[in-house]
Amino acid sequence: MRVLGLETTCDETAAAVVSLSDDGRGHIRSDEILSQIAEHAAYGGVVPEIAARAHVEVIDRLVERAMDNAGLALSELDGIAAAAGPGLIGGVIVGLTTAKALALVTGKPLIAVNHLEAHALTARLTDGIAFPYLLLLASGGHTQLVAVRGVGDYVRLGATIDDAIGEAFDKVAKLLGLPYPGGPEVEREALKGDPERFALPRPLLGRPAPDFSLSGLKTALRIEAERIAPLSERDVSDLCAGFQAAVVDTVVDRTRVALRAFRETAGHPTALVAAGGVAANQTLRRALERLARESGLRLVAPPLRLCGDNGAMIAWAGIERLRLGLVDDLSAPARARWPLEETGPRP
Amino acid sequence: MRVLAIDTALNACAAGVLDAGAGQVLAEESLTLERGHAEELLPLIERVISRIDGRFSGIDRVAVTIGPGSYTGLRVGIAAARAIGLAAGAPVVGVSTLSGLLAPLVATGERRIAAAAIDARHGGVYLQAVAPGGRTVVAASHLSLRDAVRFLGSGPVVITGSGAAVIAAEAIEAGVSVDLSLAEVTPHVAWIARLGAIADPAHALPKPLYLKGPDAKPQAHARVARR
Numbered sequence: 001m002r003v004l005g006l007e008t009t010c011d012e013t014a015a016a017v018v019s020l021s022d023d024g025r026g027h028i029r030s031d032e033i034l035s036q037i038a039e040h041a042a043y044g045g046v047v048p049e050i051a052a053r054a055h056v057e058v059i060d061r062l063v064e065r066a067m068d069n070a071g072l073a074l075s076e077l078d079g080i081a082a083a084a085g086p087g088l089i090g091g092v093i094v095g096l097t098t099a100k101a102l103a104l105v106t107g108k109p110l111i112a113v114n115h116l117e118a119h120a121l122t123a124r125l126t127d128g129i130a131f132p133y134l135l136l137l138a139s140g141g142h143t144q145l146v147a148v149r150g151v152g153d154y155v156r157l158g159a160t161i162d163d164a165i166g167e168a169f170d171k172v173a174k175l176l177g178l179p180y181p182g183g184p185e186v187e188r189e190a191l192k193g194d195p196e197r198f199a200l201p202r203p204l205l206g207r208p209a210p211d212f213s214l215s216g217l218k219t220a221l222r223i224e225a226e227r228i229a230p231l232s233e234r235d236v237s238d239l240c241a242g243f244q245a246a247v248v249d250t251v252v253d254r255t256r257v258a259l260r261a262f263r264e265t266a267g268h269p270t271a272l273v274a275a276g277g278v279a280a281n282q283t284l285r286r287a288l289e290r291l292a293r294e295s296g297l298r299l300v301a302p303p304l305r306l307c308g309d310n311g312a313m314i315a316w317a318g319i320e321r322l323r324l325g326l327v328d329d330l331s332a333p334a335r336a337r338w339p340l341e342e343t344g345p346r347p
Numbered sequence: 348m349r350v351l352a353i354d355t356a357l358n359a360c361a362a363g364v365l366d367a368g369a370g371q372v373l374a375e376e377s378l379t380l381e382r383g384h385a386e387e388l389l390p391l392i393e394r395v396i397s398r399i400d401g402r403f404s405g406i407d408r409v410a411v412t413i414g415p416g417s418y419t420g421l422r423v424g425i426a427a428a429r430a431i432g433l434a435a436g437a438p439v440v441g442v443s444t445l446s447g448l449l450a451p452l453v454a455t456g457e458r459r460i461a462a463a464a465i466d467a468r469h470g471g472v473y474l475q476a477v478a479p480g481g482r483t484v485v486a487a488s489h490l491s492l493r494d495a496v497r498f499l500g501s502g503p504v505v506i507t508g509s510g511a512a513v514i515a516a517e518a519i520e521a522g523v524s525v526d527l528s529l530a531e532v533t534p535h536v537a538w539i540a541r542l543g544a545i546a547d548p549a550h551a552l553p554k555p556l557y558l559k560g561p562d563a564k565p566q567a568h569a570r571v572a573r574r
Contacts, residue, residue: 042565049418049561056422056555060429074434090419093385094426100389101430105403177570222571230572330389 002029002072003079003322004063004102005315008055008095009087009115010141011036011046015062016311017070017077018125020319026125028312030069031305032062037181044174046140052090059098066311074106079327081318084112085335087141092334100330111318112332114343115309118317119275120148123300125316127271133300134262134269136255136288139276139308140166140183144340145210145258147266148273151320152344155266157258158210165247165278168214172243175222176236186240187281193234193241198224200246202253210258217246248287255288259295274301277308348407349373351431352540353392355384355424356416356444357465357509359533362392364399364406365540372537374398384423392427403435410543412534413441414556415465415473415487421555429553440546441553445475445487447534448507450542453481459503459526460484464495464510472510473558474498489558492517499523507531 007014013036017029036054040046067074082099085092096112103110119142120135134157135146143166144159163171166183173182178189200220203213221243228235255272262269272292278284279301292299306313321327326345348367355361360383363375374395378387396403411428414421425441432439448463462476467489474495476484485498495514502523506514511530518525543551 043563044565044569047561047563050563052418052422053555053557053561056426059426060433063430064433090422093419094422097385097388097423097426098430101392101427102434104389104393105431105434171569174569175571177573225571230574232574236573330393331386334385 001078001319001323002076003081003111003315003318004066004077005113005311005313005318006059006063006082006095006099007115007309007311007314008059008091009083009085010091010309011040011051012309013055013058013062014309014311015059015066016315017066017072018312018315018319020323025128026316026319029072030066031310031312032066032069033310034058034062041180044180045170046088048088048090051088052094055091055094059094063098063102074102077106077108079109079111079318079322080106081111081113081314083115083118083314084332085115085338087115087336089334089336092336096332096334104330109322109327110330110332111321111326112328113314113317113321114338114340116142116340117343118313120146120154120340121151121317121320122275122302122306122313123271123273124320125312126302126306127300129271129300132266132269133271133273134259135273135275136251137276138165138251138278140164140170142276143212145255146340147262149266151324152326154340154343156341157261158212158254160212160214163214163218165212165214165251166276168218168247169278171218172221172240175225176231176239183277183281186244187283189237189240190244190283193237193239195241195245197238198242200224200242202246202249205250205253208257210254210261212250212254217243244283248284251284252287252291255291269297271298271300274299275307280304280307348544349405350408350410350540350544351406352410352536352543353388353424353428354412354447354534354536354539355388356412356414356421357533360384360387360391361536362395363536363540364395365537365544367541367544375536377536384420388423388427403431406435406437408543409437409439410442410539410546411439411553412444412447412539413554414444415467415489415558416444418557425553425555438548439553440543440548440551441556442539442542442546442551443487443556444534445473446542447539448531449475449477450538451535452505452507452529453477457505459505460499462499462504462506464506464508464514466510466513467559472514487556487558496521496523505529
């Protein structure tokens with residue numbers, strides 16, 4: 001089984017082909033990603049209209065390249081998948097419409113994939129793990145802890161009540177005058193800094209529900225920064241280190257609480273899975289590694305290239321759904337909001 | 348040559364197949380639609396194609412409206428057209444909505460200046476105008492109402508498009524004779540196909556014609572001062 005996957009929900013245009021071998025493992029046959037970082041850098045964040053304009057200029061060329069690199073013709077595919085949301089609607093429409101048109105002309109089934117579900121299932125592509133598992137999904141747009149019980153069977157245990165973690169990293173970078181995208185920049189600065197110089201809060205630490213809140217931490221950081229401004233390089237590094245340490249402590253605590261909730265409702269997880277762009281943060285990975293070990297679990301975090309948005313995860317989610325017969329018709333809607341819980345088989 | 352034409356740039360969701368040699372529209376369908384083009388378009392194209400022979404292999408060229416119009420709408424049509432072209436191995440050409448609106452006026456040998464105006468909101472219009480014989484009077488541009496009327500000159504003018512009425516009101520006030528009786532809100536998909544059939548694929552690229560920037564400003568105000 002071979003599926004083409006398209007991803008256009010934010011600022012990466014991506015197309016990839018993934019195949020499924022007889023032993024049930026997935027293989028990435030091609031994986032094209034075109035980042036729009038340069039287009040958005042001046043704005044310090046993703047501008048939806050600029051993103052949509054960029055997607056429509058390049059998506060067909062990326063599809064062509066993904067097919068060439070996979071050594072396949074469109075007619076040799078078994079399905080065509082696209083992220084149908086959640087995300088920036090202008091971009092989602094471009095990717096989904098492209099997939100629909102390819103499906104119509106080739107006569108192949110369309111799979112309208114939930115972007116979050118694709119992140120959630122990536123660990124099965126990379127490591128072939130079995131259900132159920134606990135997923136920490138943390139990116140620039142999403143932060144949630146999810147019990148992944150099966151394809152289309154997700155229970156959200158907790159989520160952020162304000163900013164996503166990646167969004168908070170980006171806002172901190174902007175505040176401190178670091179380039180966009182801020183996540184890797186803050187991480188780099190934090191390496192040089194003293195995480196204990198500033199006493200920053202750990203919001204919701206110890207609360208019984210595994211939710212997140214980032215806005216208070218962000219405000220505390222701003223107050224500290226304004227108090228000592230103008231900032232030296234040392235100050236910036238220390239602020240970044242303090243911020244990252246606070247986020248890591250919070251994530252570990254919230255994930256520990258979610259593990260407890262998981263065991264009460266969904267039994268024993270096969271693994272702790274981290275996904276999304278924030279899972280690329282090495283300090284966070286090490287902390288999650290420790291948590292997994294002390295919980296008797298394995299941490300599965302995708303390679304860096306598959307942490308951010310990519311087409312391979314969409315193609316893989318397409319395979320997972322297609323082999324269960326979960327396909328969509330040409331009127332499938334593009335959705336700005338689409339909770340993971342609403343990805344089950346449609347009646 | 349069989350041309351599949353697609354238009355979702357304004358408030359229609361339309362597709363049609365033209366046999367350009369015979370000058371005959373083989374199948375077409377048009378829905379009036381303010382939103383939801385992304386959901387309606389592909390099922391509509393499927394119905395249109397099923398009315399000819401159900402296959403895309405007979406399509407020699409795809410023509411699509413590239414704007415000006417609704418940003419989201421024109422991207423739906425362009426994404427679909429480019430993907431159909433890729434999968435069917437057919438070249439894809441872009442046709443502007445303004446040219447599509449003007450074409451029937453020019454084709455009848457109109458003796459007055461012919462103008463197409465699309466409402467761009469916030470007191471602006473997208474405007475294109477040609478003199479008899481096809482000489483450009485106003486190249487496709489985004490203009491204020493006042494400039495639009497000024498550029499049209501002393502008339503007489505025959506005008507079409509969703510912005511026709513507002514321009515006419517302004518022009519009549521300025522003493523210009525304006526004929527609104529032929530005004531259409533959206534181009535007819537058969538005209539998109541005809542213009543697509545004669546377009547040069549090397550130049551009529553299927554790229555959006557927004558005529559306006561993305562309306563975003565760099566932000567630096569949130570930054571804390573650094574030494």
